[in-house]
Amino acid sequence: MMTGDWLDIGSVDQITPGNARTLPVLGGEEIAIFRTTSGDFHALVNRCPHKQGPLSQGIVHGGVVTCPLHNWNISLKTGEALGEDKGCVPVIPLKVDAGRIFLLREAVIGKRAA
Numbered sequence: 001m002m003t004g005d006w007l008d009i010g011s012v013d014q015i016t017p018g019n020a021r022t023l024p025v026l027g028g029e030e031i032a033i034f035r036t037t038s039g040d041f042h043a044l045v046n047r048c049p050h051k052q053g054p055l056s057q058g059i060v061h062g063g064v065v066t067c068p069l070h071n072w073n074i075s076l077k078t079g080e081a082l083g084e085d086k087g088c089v090p091v092i093p094l095k096v097d098a099g100r101i102f103l104l105r106e107a108v109i110g111k112r113a114a
């Protein structure tokens, strides 16, 4: 369902705290949506800046996900690798409204059309 510039991708209940789910994007890169244990939601392209590990399968702790492949820590807020590691994965703007998760439409499909 589409609401203006935001894509409704479903209920907040579909992701339990400390977990993630993925959203396939036709012709684009898969997106990982995370729910932290404190109840915040974040969306990143599902590709570790190191060697493309699936961040959705990592461990979420605080505002960070640890990549399942080589344990880099990636900020859910900025998409940047933390500590001594260097790299950044695109962040997809996300908002929660009335129990639904919305992603900024142009961040999901805009690049594909360009």
Ligand code: FES
Binding pocket: 048, 049, 050, 051, 052, 053, 067, 068, 069, 070, 071, 072
């Ligand atoms: S691919 Fe993520 S840490 Fe190596």
